[in-house]
Amino acid sequence: MPKSLGQFVDMLKKAYPEELSVVSREIRPAQFEVTALLENLNTAKQFPAVLFNNTQNVHGKASGISILSNLFATRERCALALDMPVEDCKMPLSLEVARREQLPVEPEIINEQVPVQEVIITGEAIDVAQLPIVRHYEMDLGPVLTMACCMRDPDTGVYDISFVKNFYKNKPDYMGVSIHSPHLERIYRRYEELGRRAPIITILGHHPAFCLGINALTSFERDDYHTIGGFLGERVRLAPSITWGSDFLVPADAEIIIEGEILPGVREVVDPFGEVLRDYQPQCLRQAMQVTAITRRQKAIMQDIFTGHRDLWVFAGLPKEGSVYNTLQSKVGNIVAVHRPNSGASLSCYISIKKVKEGQGKLTGLIALMENWSFQVIVVVDDFVDVYDEEDVLWAILMMTNPKRDVEFLKNVGSTVFATEFSNNKVVIDATRPLDKPFPTKFNIPTEVLEAIRPDEWIDKYEEEK
Secondary structure, three states, X not given: OOOOHHHHHHHHHHHOHHHEEEEOOOEOHHHOHHHHHHHHHHHOOOOOEEEEOOEEOOOOOEOOOEEEEOOOOOHHHHHHHOOOOHHHOOHHHHHHHHHHHOOOOOOEEOOOOOHHHOEEEEHHHOOHHHOOOOOOOOOOOOOEEOOEEEEEOOOOOOEEEEEOEEEEOXXXXXXXXXXXXXXXXXXXXXXXXXXXXXXXXXXXXXXXXXXXXXXXXOOOOOOXXXXXXXXXXXXXXXXXXXXXXEEEEEEOOOOEEEEEXXXXXXXXXXXOEEOOOOOEEOOEEEEEEXXXXXXXXXXXXXXXXXXXXXXXXXXXXXXXXXXXXXXXXXXXXXXXXXXOOHHHOOOEEEEEEOOOOOOHHHHHHHHHHOOOOOOOEEEEEEOOOOOOOHHHHHHHHHHHOOHHHHEEEEOOOOOOOOOOOOOOOEEEEEOOOOOOOOOOOOOOOOHHHHHHOOHHHHOOOOOOOO
């Protein structure tokens, strides 16, 4: 069976029920009720994926479509998505992501029995508000779709997929599309140069390995359907779209797809929206999308991302850990671990290296900084520092960083859509142990003794007196 979101949800229900919470009561996504429940769980330090089985659409009527959110809030579930044991959810998971990124798999094309086209809506029947679109935060412009959009380059024919917000605009066949991905921007600008409408699809749910593959930092020339196949561990099944036929192929095993065209030269108001940084992205003008078809499974699960929380931070960060590891290993070597911490809300990255010469820490940080436009702070530490333990990283910064020598401040580097005080400035912190002068060594207990003295074997267990 081809991998799908429904298949993954069924696996969680049967094998890992603690990883999935199910809500059967009717819920109003456009009235903040989905995110209110998720926020209460987050406050209680509980991070299950949540399946809402009884949802209202934007009109306030039963939608017949489930919503799944918070799926990526733990690295353990991401490990399960890549068929790995949950205990391998730290650096082994990052290394597996790095490996799969380098193993593209060519997709296959099917023309019959396409699951995402079991229901086809076109023409006057199109109404985006029939979907259970989530309104996430109090000052949001309105209900927003938070999943991925796919476009095809008109010159090379390669497909690029990036996570893009689609804003419901109180019109049945029209949405605002907030494209800020460099690759998708490049594609739609090319269509505008040609004076043509740009075909675009919104993919509202697929197997989590499919979604993780979208976030890999691959080149513009590489087709994302091929990269995603490497993450899935199987060929992505594609089918001709309803609007453009074989000229634009869509993922056959998705849950819901909105087909449409970006109108050249037309701009639409989008934002504010509660974004990745836990604040509102300022209002701006972005692209406009004319919807041409909506297709879905008969029993569709619409996916939503709980932005500004672990669901987005883990999801967006994990594939980039693998991408950065691959780049640094090829250019520098001696890379031990790469981690994008949740505390940085996508802006920071911690890297540990087996340092062999002075200056290698800062060089590593500078190369990593150029790997992803969203990075604003890079911290490089030694191999004896755990990049997954922020107390350990902070200790390294305080103990081994000479601010005059080891902190590099770069002004006016690239551009950013984030409204932070960092703006388009960057910082690299070399928190590795100096090699060019005497310096204290971090203490340790011999490894063989640590492995021999296991607390569960040595600490007495007391039973209650009867």
